[in-house]
Amino acid sequence: MILRMSSLFLRTLRDDPADAEVPSHRLLVRGGYVRRVAPGVFTWLPLGFLVYRNVENIVRAEMDAAGFQEVHFPALLPREPYEETNRWTEYGDTLFRLQDRKGADYLLGPTHEEMFTLLVKGEYSSYKDLPLVIYQIQTKYRDEARPRAGILRGREFVMKDSYSFDVDDAGLETSYQRHRDAYISTFDRLGLEYVIVSAMSGAMGGSASEEFLAMTEVGEDSFVRCSACDYAANVEAVVTPAPAAVDASDVPAAHAEDTPDTPTIETLVDISNSRPDLARSDRAWSGADTLKNVVFMVVDPEGNRTPLAIGLPGDREVDLKRLEAALSPSIAEPFEEADFDQHPALVKGYIGPGILGEEAASGIRYLLDPRVVAGTRWITGANEKGRHVYDFVAGRDFVGDGTIDVAEVREGDACPSCGGALVLARGIEIGHIFQLGRKYAEALDLKVLDENGKLVTVTMGSYGIGVSRAVAAIAEQSHDDRGLIWPREVAPADIHLIATGKADEVFEAAADLAQRLDAAGIRVLYDDRKGVSPGVKFNDSELLGIPTIVVVGKRLADGFIEVKDRRTGEREDVAVEDVFDVIRGILEA
RNA sequence: CGGGGCGUAGCGUAGUGGCUAGCGCGCCUGCUUUGGGAGCAGGAGAUCGGGAGUUCGAAUCUCCCCGCCCCGACCA
Numbered sequence: 001m002i003l004r005m006s007s008l009f010l011r012t013l014r015d016d017p018a019d020a021e022v023p024s025h026r027l028l029v030r031g032g033y034v035r036r037v038a039p040g041v042f043t044w045l046p047l048g049f050l051v052y053r054n055v056e057n058i059v060r061a062e063m064d065a066a067g068f069q070e071v072h073f074p075a076l077l078p079r080e081p082y083e084e085t086n087r088w089t090e091y092g093d094t095l096f097r098l099q100d101r102k103g104a105d106y107l108l109g110p111t112h113e114e115m116f117t118l119l120v121k122g123e124y125s126s127y128k129d130l131p132l133v134i135y136q137i138q139t140k141y142r143d144e145a146r147p148r149a150g151i152l153r154g155r156e157f158v159m160k161d162s163y164s165f166d167v168d169d170a171g172l173e174t175s176y177q178r179h180r181d182a183y184i185s186t187f188d189r190l191g192l193e194y195v196i197v198s199a200m201s202g203a204m205g206g207s208a209s210e211e212f213l214a215m216t217e218v219g220e221d222s223f224v225r226c227s228a229c230d231y232a233a234n235v236e237a238v239v240t241p242a243p244a245a246v247d248a249s250d251v252p253a254a255h256a257e258d259t260p261d262t263p264t265i266e267t268l269v270d271i272s273n274s275r276p277d278l279a280r281s282d283r284a285w286s287g288a289d290t291l292k293n294v295v296f297m298v299v300d301p302e303g304n305r306t307p308l309a310i311g312l313p314g315d316r317e318v319d320l321k322r323l324e325a326a327l328s329p330s331i332a333e334p335f336e337e338a339d340f341d342q343h344p345a346l347v348k349g350y351i352g353p354g355i356l357g358e359e360a361a362s363g364i365r366y367l368l369d370p371r372v373v374a375g376t377r378w379i380t381g382a383n384e385k386g387r388h389v390y391d392f393v394a395g396r397d398f399v400g401d402g403t404i405d406v407a408e409v410r411e412g413d414a415c416p417s418c419g420g421a422l423v424l425a426r427g428i429e430i431g432h433i434f435q436l437g438r439k440y441a442e443a444l445d446l447k448v449l450d451e452n453g454k455l456v457t458v459t460m461g462s463y464g465i466g467v468s469r470a471v472a473a474i475a476e477q478s479h480d481d482r483g484l485i486w487p488r489e490v491a492p493a494d495i496h497l498i499a500t501g502k503a504d505e506v507f508e509a510a511a512d513l514a515q516r517l518d519a520a521g522i523r524v525l526y527d528d529r530k531g532v533s534p535g536v537k538f539n540d541s542e543l544l545g546i547p548t549i550v551v552v553g554k555r556l557a558d559g560f561i562e563v564k565d566r567r568t569g570e571r572e573d574v575a576v577e578d579v580f581d582v583i584r585g586i587l588e589a
Numbered sequence: 590c591g592g593g594g595c596g597u598a599g600c601g602u603a604g605u606g607g608c609u610a611g612c613g614c615g616c617c618u619g620c621u622u623u624g625g626g627a628g629c630a631g632g633a634g635a636u637c638g639g640g641a642g643u644u645c646g647a648a649u650c651u652c653c654c655c656g657c658c659c660c661g662a663c664c665a
Contacts, residue, residue, distance in 0.1 A: 014614055014626065015601040019658055030600095039657075094664065111665050145590080145663055159665085220664095320662090432665070464665065501623055535625035553624060562624095 002518045003493060005527040005540075009046050012540050022218040024475035025150025027484050031543050040147025040155035047544065048471075050492035052158075055471050056137055058189050058489065059160050066182040068133040068162055073115050075139050079105035081114035085443045096141045096155075108141035113440045113462055116163040120458070121446045127167045130448065130458070131175055135162030137467060149218060151472035152428060158468040164461040167450060172459045176435055179463045183212055183431050190470060191487030193477055194430065195232040197223045208435040213427030214473040221427050224409055228420025235424075236325040238409045239416045246375030248393045260386040263349030265290050265314035268388060272379060278390070290314030291378035291392070293351040295335040295364070298327055307335065307343065309356045311380075311400060312369035316407040323406040345383065352381035352389055353398035368400035369407050430470050436460040484545030485567050493525035494587055496546035496566075500534040500553035509576070510552040513561070516580055522587060542566065548586055550579070 010032040019036075020026040028034045033048030044052050060070065082088040088095070088107070096108040109115070116134065124132070137160045147155050164175030180196075187194050192214050199209040211234065213221055225232040257278060262268040265287045272278045272285045279285070292314040298306050310318060323332050340346055345355050345362045356366035372378075374395030382389045392398065413422045438457045440446070447455045466473075471490075478485045488494060495517060499510035507528065514526045525546055527537050534553065541549045551562040560573040563582060574582045 011599080011615080013600055018595090018601070021659070036657095091665095113665090140665085142664080146661095148659085153664095161665085429665095434665085462665080503623095531623085533623055533625080533627060535623095535627080538625050540626090551624080555624090 001493070001523045002514050003046075003525045005525065006529050008525075012543055020150060022149040022152065022476065023479055024152060024218075024472040027479055027543070027545075028150060028472070028475055031484055031545070034151060036150075038155075040144060040153065042151060042154060042156075047492045051486065051490055052468065052471055054490040054492075055190060055474070056158070056160075056467050059186055059465055059467055059470075060137060062182050062186040062189065063135050063160065063162065065185075066133075066178055068135050068182075070136060071119070071134050072136050073109070073112055073119075073138060075109050075141065077107050077109045077115065079107060081118055081444070082107060085114055085440060087114070094142050094144065096143050109138070110140055110142045111159075111462075111464075112136070112138065112161055113163065113436070113460075114444065117440045117444045117446050117460070120165055121444060124165075125448055127448050127450045127456070130165055130167050131171050132165045133162055133175060133178070135160060135463075148220075149472070151468055152218070152476070153220070154468070157466065160465040160467050162463045164463070165446075165458050166460075167448065167456060167458065169459060172435055172437070172461055176433060176461050179433050179461070180210070183433065183463075183465065186465065187212060187214075187431065190474060190490065191478065192430065192470070192473060195223065195225060195425075195427065197232045197234050197427075198237050199234055199432065199434075208437075210433050211429050212431030212433075214430045214470075214477065215425060215427050216473065216476040217426055218476060219426040219428035221429055222424060223427055224413075224422040224424055226415035226418060226420045227423050229415060229418040231415050231417040231422075233416075235319065235409050236322050238322075238405075238413075238422075240370045240405050240407070240409075241414055241416050241419075242370040242403075243373055245373050245395070248375040248377060248396060251377050251393055251396075252391050254389050254392045254397045256382045256384075256387050256389045258386060259388045262386070262388065265292060268314075268379065285379070287315030288313050289377075289379055291353070291372065291380035292316075293353065293356065293366075293381060294318055295339075295346060295351065296323070296332040297335055297339055298330050298332055300330040305333075307339065307364045308332070309351070309362075309364050309366045310369070310404055310406065311353060311356070311366065311372055312407045313371055314379075316369070316410075318406050319408040322409075326404055326406050347381070347383055347385050350381035350383060350385055350387060352383045353392070353400070354389075355383050357399070358401050366400045367402050367404035368394070370403050370405050371407075372400070372403075428469065428473055428476070429466070430473050431463075431465045433463045434461060436462050479545070482539075483543035486545045486547060488547050488587070491546050492544075493523040493546050494548065495522060495583060496525045496527070496541045496544065496549045498527040498534075498537045498541060498549065498551045498553075500537060500551060502530070503556075506552050506556055509556055509561075513550070513552065513579060517583065520580075520584065522583065548583070550583065 012032050013030045016026050017029045020029055032045055034042045034044055037043055079088055095110060098106050139156060140159045141156055144155050147153055166172045166175055194212050194214045197211050197213055199211045213223055222235045224238055259271055262271055268290060269285050269287055291311050293309055293311045295307055295309045298308045340348055355361040356364055358365050372394050376394045378392045379388055379390050380392050411424045415422050438459050441458045441460055446458045448458060450456045475484055497510055497514055499507050514524050517524050547566050549564040549566055559576050561576055561579045562571055563574050564571040
């Protein structure tokens with residue numbers, strides 16, 4: 001393949017586009033790889049489409065190598081299957097809906113669980129046919145509330161989605177592991193730096209779902225990783241280790257004190273330290289000595305509203321994402337003034353455990369942070385305006401109805417696996433593997449006969465890779481201030497060959513080299529533009545990011561051609577007769 | 590959906606009520622130039638996001654709408 005810049009459909013931009021913020025978006029637009037046509041909808045230009053296809057082909061090759069079979073569904077789908085699983089409704093505004101000329105409802109597929117399930121149901125009916133894994137690489141449509149960051153989060157994007165079908169849980173586990181392995185080789189081959197995080201809290205089902213996150217500052221998922229071991233998890237899934245119980249036998253009896261005007265933790269800590277009768281002799285009080293009690297209104301799927309109180313150390317906030325994950329499928333709403341009016345026992349700013357709990361005066365369910373173990377002593381609200389209780393000991397003076405692990409996770413928190421310090425990082429989800437179980441098979445009645453002639457419901461897994469997103473993720477991880485730097489396997493070409501100057505010999509030598517490289521199966525982008533200054537060509541080559549740059553120019557007269565590494569910037573002059581072999585050596589390395 | 594910023598030629602931008610909407614990049618023609626985004630000369634390219642209004646006069650002021658970007662909410 002020889003792409004000639006003189007005729008290539010490409011226009012690079014000297015300035016950053018004003019609407020692009022993140023590096024991948026900026027550079028892909030500047031480099032002429034993509035153009036926006038609508039919010040979250042992009043056109044791939046020739047160079048961009050080459051990169052995209054390279055990524056797609058790597059994904060396909062790895063899926064095929066794992067023994068999965070490729071199929072291809074339409075993107076345009078009828079309503080009925082999605083009606084059966086209730087997703088026509090559940091998907092809400094995110095679903096692109098349309099009607100045909102007769103007024104029948106259609107949708108543009110946001111994901112294809114229903115279609116795969118129905119396809120298998122139509123073809124297979126015996127355990128002997130399983131296990132089965134089929135996949136597709138398809139354009140998906142989701143009318144996201146906020147597409148952002150160019151290719152990274154679009155409304156039209158390409159996803160590889162596969163589905164596994166097994167008769168039993170052990171089979172599902174095996175299919176899941178096969179995908180996990182295939183994903184590792186895929187992302188390794190794509191040159192991505194990523195972590196695998198468990199996507200669900202341990203309480204909800206162990207390793208049933210894991211996400212592959214490409215590490216990048218502009219990612220939208222927060223996760224933690226351990227600085228000491230290989231633990232990594234979504235913030236929602238982090239399990240706070242409960243400390244050992246403390247001996248509190250020498251703690252004095254709890255005593256309530258007047259603490260006027262202390263509705264916040266900060267004001268409470270200040271007054272506790274500044275008044276001699278309250279201050280500690282050994283050290284100052286801190287927010288971590290206080291027990292904050294936060295009340296939420298929990299709304300279940302039927303719409304029933306139940307208050308829930310959460311007690312946690314005063315220096316931490318409740319993390320709303322963690323709370324949502326813990327309460328799912330119910331959701332949490334803030335406790336409004338009107339709700340306080342309904343529950344006069346709750347004194348805003350001075351709520352204490354005394355009245356909380358299903359058995360207590362308020363009847364409000366009261367859950368404690370795992371750090372609040374038996375024997376820990378706290379300063380907490382006395383349920384009277386302007387009063388707090390000191391030396392209030394968990395287990396002795398109060399108990400909760402259970403624990404809930406929804407406090408914010410902070411850098412430096414203890415790793416649940418080894419106790420090391422956790423660090424926070426950001427990533428973008430490029431893959432997700434998920435043990436679906438029998439949800440869709442049940443809804444769509446996918447059953448097979450087992451070896452005893454009995455009907456059993458098939459168990460499924462679903463596994464996705466964001467193919468177009470992976471292109472952006474690679475760009476995000478692999479660039480410098482001059483432009484993109486593609487890993488060779490996804491680069492639009494192996495060699496960016498530049499002819500500079502106006503001497504005919506230069507262009508003849510370059511054209512000849514291009515031919516020989518092409519004949520050897522090396523992909524060449526050849527800058528054969530006449531009358532374009534060397535500076536422009538060099539800058540373009542750095543912006544476009546092909547890993548090896550070869551310059552035929554003024555040193556040709558001395559018998560040399562320059563070979564440059566895009567990433568390191570290292571350049572060497574190579575004798576004309578050696579250039580071909582040197583390039584081949586670089587490509588084989 | 591909430592908060593913030595913004596919308597002028599393909600791209601980046603100037604222009605706070607008054608002349609024919611200015612500049613840079615890119616594009617076209619000619620000449621010169623060729624190792625780090627060249628020079629000179631000439632040229633094409635704009636319903637100033639849309640609509641309504643105020644005014645003798647609107648890119649500029651008012652109202653409504655549309656769209657974009659960022660943060661948050663939401664999100665297989």
